[in-house]
Amino acid sequence: MSYQIDINGNIKDFEILNRNENSISARIDGKVYDLDLLETEPGLFNIIYKGKNFNFEVIPKENKTFQVATSKNTLEIEIIDAESRYMKNRKGAEEEDAAYISTPMPGQVVKILVEEGQEVKGGETVIIVSAMKMESEYKVVKDRIIKEILVKEGDNIEGDQPLILFE
Amino acid sequence: MIKKILIANRGEIAIRVMNTCREMGIKTVAVYSEADRTSLHTQYADEAYCIGPAPSNESYLNTDKILEVAMKTGADAVHPGYGFLSENANFAEQCQKEGITFIGPDAYAINTMGDKITARKTMTAAGVPVVPGTAEPITDIDAAVKKIMEIGLPVMIKASAGGGGKGMRLVEKEEDILSSVQGAKSEALAAFGNDAVYIEKYISSPHHIEFQILADKHGNCIHLFERECSVQRRHQKVVEETPSPIMTPKVRQEMGQHAVAAAKAVNYSGAGTIEFITDDNLNYYFLEMNTRLQVEHPITEQVVGIDLVREQIKIADGEKLSVKQEELSQHGHAIEMRIYAEDPDNNFMPNPGTIHHIQFPLGPGIRHDTYVHNGYKIPIYYDPMISKLVVWGNNRIEAIDRMKRALSGFRISGVKTSIPFLSRILEIDDFKKGRYTTHFIPKNEEELQKRETCTEDGENIAAITAFVAFQNQLQKQIVSSPNVVSSKWKEFGRKKAVTRL
Numbered sequence: 001m002s003y004q005i006d007i008n009g010n011i012k013d014f015e016i017l018n019r020n021e022n023s024i025s026a027r028i029d030g031k032v033y034d035l036d037l038l039e040t041e042p043g044l045f046n047i048i049y050k051g052k053n054f055n056f057e058v059i060p061k062e063n064k065t066f067q068v069a070t071s072k073n074t075l076e077i078e079i080i081d082a083e084s085r086y087m088k089n090r091k092g093a094e095e096e097d098a099a100y101i102s103t104p105m106p107g108q109v110v111k112i113l114v115e116e117g118q119e120v121k122g123g124e125t126v127i128i129v130s131a132m133k134m135e136s137e138y139k140v141v142k143d144r145i146i147k148e149i150l151v152k153e154g155d156n157i158e159g160d161q162p163l164i165l166f167e
Numbered sequence: 168m169i170k171k172i173l174i175a176n177r178g179e180i181a182i183r184v185m186n187t188c189r190e191m192g193i194k195t196v197a198v199y200s201e202a203d204r205t206s207l208h209t210q211y212a213d214e215a216y217c218i219g220p221a222p223s224n225e226s227y228l229n230t231d232k233i234l235e236v237a238m239k240t241g242a243d244a245v246h247p248g249y250g251f252l253s254e255n256a257n258f259a260e261q262c263q264k265e266g267i268t269f270i271g272p273d274a275y276a277i278n279t280m281g282d283k284i285t286a287r288k289t290m291t292a293a294g295v296p297v298v299p300g301t302a303e304p305i306t307d308i309d310a311a312v313k314k315i316m317e318i319g320l321p322v323m324i325k326a327s328a329g330g331g332g333k334g335m336r337l338v339e340k341e342e343d344i345l346s347s348v349q350g351a352k353s354e355a356l357a358a359f360g361n362d363a364v365y366i367e368k369y370i371s372s373p374h375h376i377e378f379q380i381l382a383d384k385h386g387n388c389i390h391l392f393e394r395e396c397s398v399q400r401r402h403q404k405v406v407e408e409t410p411s412p413i414m415t416p417k418v419r420q421e422m423g424q425h426a427v428a429a430a431k432a433v434n435y436s437g438a439g440t441i442e443f444i445t446d447d448n449l450n451y452y453f454l455e456m457n458t459r460l461q462v463e464h465p466i467t468e469q470v471v472g473i474d475l476v477r478e479q480i481k482i483a484d485g486e487k488l489s490v491k492q493e494e495l496s497q498h499g500h501a502i503e504m505r506i507y508a509e510d511p512d513n514n515f516m517p518n519p520g521t522i523h524h525i526q527f528p529l530g531p532g533i534r535h536d537t538y539v540h541n542g543y544k545i546p547i548y549y550d551p552m553i554s555k556l557v558v559w560g561n562n563r564i565e566a567i568d569r570m571k572r573a574l575s576g577f578r579i580s581g582v583k584t585s586i587p588f589l590s591r592i593l594e595i596d597d598f599k600k601g602r603y604t605t606h607f608i609p610k611n612e613e614e615l616q617k618r619e620t621c622t623e624d625g626e627n628i629a630a631i632t633a634f635v636a637f638q639n640q641l642q643k644q645i646v647s648s649p650n651v652v653s654s655k656w657k658e659f660g661r662k663k664a665v666t667r668l
């Protein structure tokens with residue numbers, strides 16, 4: 001079965017040629033890799049390629065997306081199979097802008113500056129969240145209308161949790 | 168005789184203090200907030216008591232509750248660590264009233280050093296150099312100009328009611344003096360309703376160098392040499408090392424004597440730190456005194472060979488200092504790097520969360536003071552510092568190489584940390600040469616923001632690994648799918664039904 005793989009926004013053709021226990025042979029954009037790949041602990045991988053050691057940690061995210069931490073940086077990798085290609089095509093023309101505001105990390109809601117039904121201009125701050133003694137302001141990118149506020153001041157929140165929905 | 172100590176703190180410093188207590192055969196009592204039930208300090212002590220909800224002012228700053236636990240458990244002494252109650256004179260007094268030893272100086276020393284103006288006056292009287300400037304706020308323009316000529320350029324004019332940079336003016340040229348004084352005054356008046364200003368000598372390439380001191384209750388006081396803390400980001404220390412790469416033996420001796428004089432001027436007892444601001448020519452001025460154990464105390468311990476917490480406890484217990492100044496020397500070089508749960512590639516945003524996996528570097532010359540572990544959820548309420556990595560080497564070069572090795576072996580995932588940023592600091596020429604000031608991070612910002620990338624092969628291999636993780640995930644889903652086997656009991660029942668036939 002052939003796939004595509006998205007590495008930090010770079011889409012490449014991907015195919016598994018052979019997999020037998022630790023031995024894996026795969027082709028990426030025409031180049032073949034023969035790897036000895038071992039999962040040493042859940043999520044931790046040691047790979048030997050042409051005698052060279054690579055140690056990666058893989059953290060699963062939603063929708064077939066994985067974060068791979070290398071010794072240099074963290075890569076965002078998405079597996080694109082037939083299903084996700086179909087979903088992507090269907091979404092196609094839809095606007096890219098998010099339907100809600102969320103924070104990348106957990107924290108506590110300090111202040112909510114808007115009310116439901118309120119119109120806000122692009123660049124306006126709608127919510128202030130604190131984490132570890134530091135407060136951050138979250139702004140809307142474009143002009144929006146507040147549909148629903150899902151949290152209240154003082155609430156503890158998780159990362160990526162929808163806080164305020166837009167129309 | 169101190170037999171049991173309550174540690175009124177959390178995190179790595181609580182564990183650091185408990186380690187020494189354990190070595191001395193002293194029992195330990197931990198206090199913890201509701202958010203810290205899973206924190207290692209709670210589990211590590213001999214006894215542990217919850218003192219309230221997560222916010223610090225309802226738990227770690229709740230003096231009544233902490234004293235209540237101290238009395239209930241029969242603790243002889245309280246160690247405040249750093250931060251929280253460590254420089255709270257009222258708490259030191261309260262402890263004394265209840266007959267519990269506060270491991271630190273008395274309220275008088277804390278109060279005198281805690282107030283900038285009183286501290287400055289006390290230091291001037293003790294012959295310790297302070298930054299040349301006005302002791303009292305000035306409102307008269309002519310007096311201000313006269314004072315500036317006396318101090319010599321460059322100077323900084325600061326609003327006495329000030330803060331946030333408003334009403335501040337740097338004056339470098341003589342022709343700007345009058346307009347700057349007027350400008351600062353009108354800005355201060357507009358911002359704070361008060362046009363009084365302070366004038367201070369401006370040090371253009373400042374180094375932050377501090378001296379560790381120890382003083383007993385019998386009038387003996389020694390210093391344990393300097394720590395260089397000039398690598399700072401937004402006034403937060405990031406890297407500390409000792410000895411300072413710019414120090415000379417002569418200046419070290421002088422500064423040490425002044426540090427001891429500063430401590431003696433307030434009848435200090437315990438461990439304390441005198442901070443100096445130093446220019447490129449090693450002119451130095453008293454900045455402030457921290458009347459507690461410092462975050463960066465381990466580098467002094469590594470180089471001087473003295474356990475500062477042990478000394479603190481012995482001093483609090485009324486013992487005399489066991490070492491004399493002339494018996495002390497610096498052996499080798501130590502560096503500390505502070506590891507924060509923050510994202511260096513995203514404006515240092517705090518990054519609390521759950522640690523998936525953590526692997527500490529080990530091996531020769533490495534010390535690691537921390538409290539986090541696999542599966543630990545870093546709370547959102549407290550400081551983002553999660554660990555202090557300390558290395559020792561025979562000399563500075565060896566210590567830097569060792570730190571590089573330690574950072575590369577330090578794997579932590581689930582939360583982002585400042586580790587990549589710290590690694591980049593070690594590669595900057597100014598740092599390698601030891602020629603840096605407190606402007607180091609802003610000056611080298613571009614290079615420090617450089618992001619390392621993988622080779623193309625590395626990226627492709629990472630992609631294959633992600634794919635394998637994806638396949639493994641699918642397989643697990645099939646195996647654990649509820650349609651196949653929903654419970655071990657059902658499975659057992661089915662098997663039983665078959666064997667019965």
